[in-house]
Amino acid sequence: MLRSLALATAIAFTGVIAAPAFAQDAPAASAQPTPVQVVDEIVHQLDTTVTGHRDELRKDQEKLIATIDDVFLPHFDIDYASILVLGQHAREATPEQRERFAKAFYNSLTHRYAEGLLNYTRGRVKVLPFSGDLNDKRSVVRTQVVLDDGKTVAVDYAFRKGRGGDWKAYDVIIEGISYVTNYRNQVDAEIRKVGIEKLIANLENQGEKALETLEKDSKASP
Numbered sequence: 740m741l742r743s744l745a746l747a748t749a750i751a752f753t754g755v756i757a758a759p760a761f762a763q764d765a766p767a768a769s770a771q772p773t774p775v776q777v778v779d780e781i782v783h784q785l786d787t788t789v790t791g792h793r794d795e796l797r798k799d800q801e802k803l804i805a806t807i808d809d810v811f812l813p814h815f816d817i818d819y820a821s822i823l824v825l826g827q828h829a830r831e832a833t834p835e836q837r838e839r840f841a842k843a844f845y846n847s848l849t850h851r852y853a854e855g856l857l858n859y860t861r862g863r864v865k866v867l868p869f870s871g872d873l874n875d876k877r878s879v880v881r882t883q884v885v886l887d888d889g890k891t892v893a894v895d896y897a898f899r900k901g902r903g904g905d906w907k908a909y910d911v912i913i914e915g916i917s918y919v920t921n922y923r924n925q926v927d928a929e930i931r932k933v934g935i936e937k938l939i940a941n942l943e944n945q946g947e948k949a950l951e952t953l954e955k956d957s958k959a960s961p
Contacts, residue, residue, distance in 0.1 A: 843942035
């Protein structure tokens with residue numbers, strides 16, 4: 740069960756999502772892809788870069804990370820997500836600190852969950868039909884991840900439209916729990932304890948180990 744949940748988490752944090760099970764009209768040449776079409780593009784790229792190369796990628800994590808960056812990073816709004824994670828501390832941070840935090844936090848996440856991507860097989864995720872109208876500030880693509888025991892986990896992706904008109908993901912919600920909210924609480928507690936500069940330095944120097952410490956400290960708190 741833990742292995743299955745780890746797979747679901749890896750899928751969520753690396754943007755590995757399966758193509759929708761319903762037909763979609765191709766966007767006009769001048770139109771930006773919709774959030775669901777962005778998801779479709781991500782899985783198409785991953786299918787061609789990961790499938791058949793698992794052994795090679797398992798032996799070379801940096802190449803695996805580079806693959807994730809090439810496929811997912813263009814569709815993820817790191818700056819906006821990191822500001823949300825910093826919460827009230829974003830106003831206290833300098834522009835340079837916000838930039839460093841965004842990069843270090845994203846790198847920590849991808850290194851921690853990258854290997855879970857190698858357990859992904861096509862068909863493990865179902866993208867649900869989009870309902871309602873697109874909202875420029877928040878539109879959610881809902882998916883279901885099938886675990887090893889046949890049970891499903893809801894993994895949703897929140898998108899926002901940028902100034903250039905392109906849609907980018909900024910939050911992942913697993914079984915109703917937002918990663919932005921979850922990490923914001925952890926980051927807030929750590930900043931109050933050691934300060935924002937020390938937190939950033941820990942993420943830069945320790946990467947996924949610093950992230951793991953944040954999570955452990957959060958679980959240990961009453």
